[in-house]
Amino acid sequence: MFFIDTIEVSGLGNRSYLAGGERTAVAVDPPRDLDQVIAAAARRGVRISHVVETHVHNDYLTGGLELARVTGADYLVPAGARVAFDRVPVHDGDRTDVDPEAGLTLRALSTPGHTPHHTSYVLEENGTAAAVFTGGSLLIGTVGRPDLVEPRLTDGLARAQYASAHRLAAELPEETAVLPTHGFGSFCSSSQAEGTATTIGKEKASNEALTRDVDTFVADLLAGLDDVPAYYAHMGPANAAGPAPVDLTPPAVADAEEIAARLGAGEWVVDLRNRVAFAHGHVAGSFNFEAEGQLATYLAWLIPWGKPVTLLAESPEQLAVAQRELVRVGIDRPAAAATGGPADWMREGEAPASFPRGTFADLAGRSEDVVVLDVRRASERASGFVEGSVHMPIHTLHRRLDEVPEGEVWVHCAGGMRAAIAASLLDAAGRDVVAVDDSFDAAEKAGLTVRTS
Structure with missing residues (x-):
């Protein structure tokens, strides 16, 4: 047997x-x-x-x-x-x-x-x-x-x-x-x-x-x-x-001052919490890659290779899972990490940043006076897109932020995860953004015009 x-x-x-x-x-x-x-x-x-x-x-x-x-x-x-x-x-x-x-x-x-x-x-x-x-x-x-x-x-x-x-x-x-x-x-x-x-x-x-x-x-x-x-x-x-052996011991602990210093140095600070919690309140300048999503794929895809990354997690368990995911794609040792919530990660007197979330039904009532940003891949967009939307696949957005038209940006993907990443990038760049946390299947039902060409 x-x-x-x-x-x-x-x-x-x-x-x-x-x-x-x-x-x-x-x-x-x-x-x-x-x-x-x-x-x-x-x-x-x-x-x-x-x-x-x-x-x-x-x-x-x-x-x-x-x-x-x-x-x-x-x-x-x-x-x-x-x-x-x-x-x-x-x-x-x-x-x-x-x-x-x-x-x-x-x-x-x-x-x-x-x-x-x-x-x-x-x-x-x-x-x-x-x-x-x-x-x-x-x-x-x-x-x-x-x-x-x-x-x-x-x-x-x-x-x-x-x-x-x-x-x-x-x-x-x-x-x-x-x-x-x-x-x-x-x-x-x-x-x-x-x-x-x-x-x-x-x-x-x-x-x-x-x-x-x-x-x-x-x-x-x-x-x-x-x-x-x-x-x-x-x-x-x-x-x-031949990959080196992995080291999954906890990273060095970053306090609020160090988190601010790393952001100021242009390093990536990644918040692993779910997109709802992040939109509600987060450290200004941090990016949102959900631990429960395709963390390794999208973080490794977007981050400039070799750039130091600091991880912010709700718990030591969430941090440990993220570390395990990231070593699989060569992000071996976070520069630092912290657990808890925004209040623990910000210096005294700092206020959390936030941005609203919406649905395609919400967008349908605002589509005439906002920028609609589609961050799906080209293969996904080929099967249907919101008329008048701007297309920038999520893996290109961090290099093309200055190409996003002026105005309030409603960003969407196919289900919400990538839209949350994109919204965090735009928010960190100082843009007014709304993350569309909805299935793209709902766009046409909401009254938006969906085209294929």
């Missing part, structure tokens, strides 16, 4: 896996905060004998190298990956015994496309395929995007992605479970599909990589690619060099 445990990395839209028998197990594409993988192995009472990577990741820092070091496991990395550390190079067709007593073997299948060296791993029980760890190759209803390595390689990698999907479909039984790393909200996925579980058979029936001809598939894949988070440029090189 064997087990497969899924380790959710929901903030980044990824999954990692621990699979094994009664004695030993393999960890697949582990996150950088490897303690949760070690805890999963402890619950199972198994030793991690192998750690494997499907590819050099572009969207997060791996914990694979450190996990192999602390457990003594063999570290398997595709042979074609250019890395600066010792590892076991994996070639197409290589077999690795995971738990011999349980008859568990891992078989490598070369599946280029997401990267040139991408490799999938088939978990076999007594020679029969039970599951395949597909990394960024075959995902649920889609495939991993082929444009994250080098622009000149994109077309070729898209075609390789098609061929790899067909190889998996041809060589594995239909009942084989497909266990991807990406595709649960990750920007490494070429599109977002519904569902949390699938098999080779289900993908053969529904995945466009397996139901279309190659030219149509490639053309549609390339046309549908979304924006690439800016921090991705730093993840691949760091993973190839």
Whole structure:
């Protein structure tokens, strides 16, 4: 018998896996905060004998190298990956015994496309395929995007992605479970599909990589690619060099004077509270990235790389969760941190800053005399936008604040989270802003004119 445990990395839209028998197990594409993988192995009472990577990741820092070091496991990395550390190079067709007593073997299948060296791993029980760890190759209803390595390689990698999907479909039984790393909200996925579980058979029936001809598939894949988070440029090189061990100890405590000094020095002070609390009252000049949202993705995407960041949290627990999220994308040590609320973070005599929130119904009554700012991505706006609205995707706004037209700014996204980030940026810049905390689906129902061109 064997087990497969899924380790959710929901903030980044990824999954990692621990699979094994009664004695030993393999960890697949582990996150950088490897303690949760070690805890999963402890619950199972198994030793991690192998750690494997499907590819050099572009969207997060791996914990694979450190996990192999602390457990003594063999570290398997595709042979074609250019890395600066010792590892076991994996070639197409290589077999690795995971738990011999349980008859568990891992078989490598070369599946280029997401990267040139991408490799999938088939978990076999007594020679029969039970599951395949597909990394960024075959995902649920889609495939991993082929444009994250080098622009000149994109077309070729898209075609390789098609061929790899067909190889998996041809060589594995239909009942084989497909266990991807990406595709649960990750920007490494070429599109977002519904569902949390699938098999080779289900993908053969529904995945466009397996139901279309190659030219149509490639053309549609390339046309549908979304924006690439800016921090991705730093993840691949760091993973190839080998990420350092993480330090999750609490940061230095900042008092009100230090918070003011850091703001005055142009550093980022990030308030992790929910957007309702932030809008009601916050330290002037601070930015709002909700701890419960996609904190790591959007903070790492927007912040100038390497700029010191001070975190403001409601509690030590909220701060600890945020630290864990941020080390996954290379924001290793906050410059400082404080817990509590605005009264604890402001100097004596200072008043909290605030701004109003509204709905699309509220906006409908004011749309003639205000600036409507849409901070969704271009792919989202293509399906409908408020007539007369100004478009600046959230990841470009901090560099384009001087381009926002004069007047009161009503800023919206698709649901409210990114609008809150944008509102905090505008508020810090001294603009009159209203955060639209509403679903974009409500815009037309509220009486606003929604156009598609």
